[in-house]
Amino acid sequence: MKACVLGAGSWGTALANVLATNGHDVVIWGRDEAVVNAINKDHLNPRYLPGGALSPLLHATTDFAGAIRDAELVLFSVPSQALPVLVSDASALISQTAVIVHAVKGFTRPNNVRISEHINLVMPNVEKRLAVLSGPSHAEEVVRGMPTTVVIASASQSTAETVQDAFMNAQFRVYTQADVVGVELGGTLKNIIALGVGLTDGLGLGDNTKAALMTRGLAEITRLGVSLGASPLTFSGLAGIGDLIVTCTSNHSRNFRTGRLLATGLALNEALEQIGMAVEGVSTTFAAAELAQTHQVDMPITTALKCVLKGDVTPGAAVRELMQRERSHEMEDVGQRPLTHHWRFS
Ligand SMILES: NC(=O)C1=CN([C@@H]2O[C@H](COP(=O)(O)OP(=O)(O)OC[C@H]3O[C@@H](n4cnc5c(N)ncnc54)[C@H](O)[C@@H]3O)[C@@H](O)[C@H]2O)C=CC1
């Protein structure tokens, strides 16, 4: 298969490398000539994936149109803020029969639209050729061939299976799913919680606090997801709890590390500069807080984090406030499903 990967950062490079390892004819497009040259000459991407050896078959270019021409599979893998311009520029160049995949974990701003929703708006009639790739997968481990599982969601089973076949190998196991909304939102919203867990870690709070944030975080991102049309079950899968675990517990996570830096007293812009890569959780926190307000969904952790990111409250004060909220029943509102008699107090 002739494949084109748009975005030569950590995730684009790792995914392009999976495709090249599987024997596909892959070109990765990047805007940075130094990165492109390093991939072609040294089979490395030291700026984004230091030490990760790449397939010598992986070819990189700065020629945007040339990369997309004749590609049977086009993968978007840039930060969400960069996505809209890229989709507009690529839309007229992508073949009418190409499968389109995106691996972006964020919303477009300021309108808070899911990425596949945005692609469908710009490129009408692509829904059946469009798939989302998500799941617990740090690029640093994928490029080293560490066993990893991801999920591909599409409105079309045949598209999902085509993408599954393209990426699947002995180290990279790919599941299919039909819940595009849930898979997209699971991967996007977990970044909020990872920022929060990083903050509490940086404050020196313990494992109990982490578990509390992850569990109650999952409850509130499920609530928002369900209100936006996702299946609650998806949040128990790879794109939900799976990605939440890997992002909240790993030093690879840029979101987790940003939270930790904020806890040391660094300003947000200083923390982001130090990370030097995509930290989607920041804009996602603001997007989710706005969506929660529009859809009347209770998201206390997201709201607290938004206040911390704006500098309105300290991380310590936010934790204290969360702990002293009005008492509630644990299961009352998970996924907005009515409680059955088994779960209700009699
Ligand atoms: N790194 C990872 O392990 C994973 C990342 N993701 C998601 O993948 C998406 C991309 O993130 P990463 O590759 O990790 O980010 P990154 O920070 O490692 O790389 C970003 C890449 O996008 C390029 N870029 C930025 N702005 C651009 C623009 N305006 N036009 C063209 N190119 C531009 C940069 O030059 C760089 O090549 C994000 O939504 C992230 O959440 C998803 C799963 C795993």
Ligand SMILES: O=C(CO)COP(=O)(O)O
């Ligand atoms: O989504 C990821 C892992 O699945 C990567 O998370 P970070 O963007 O926080 O590094």
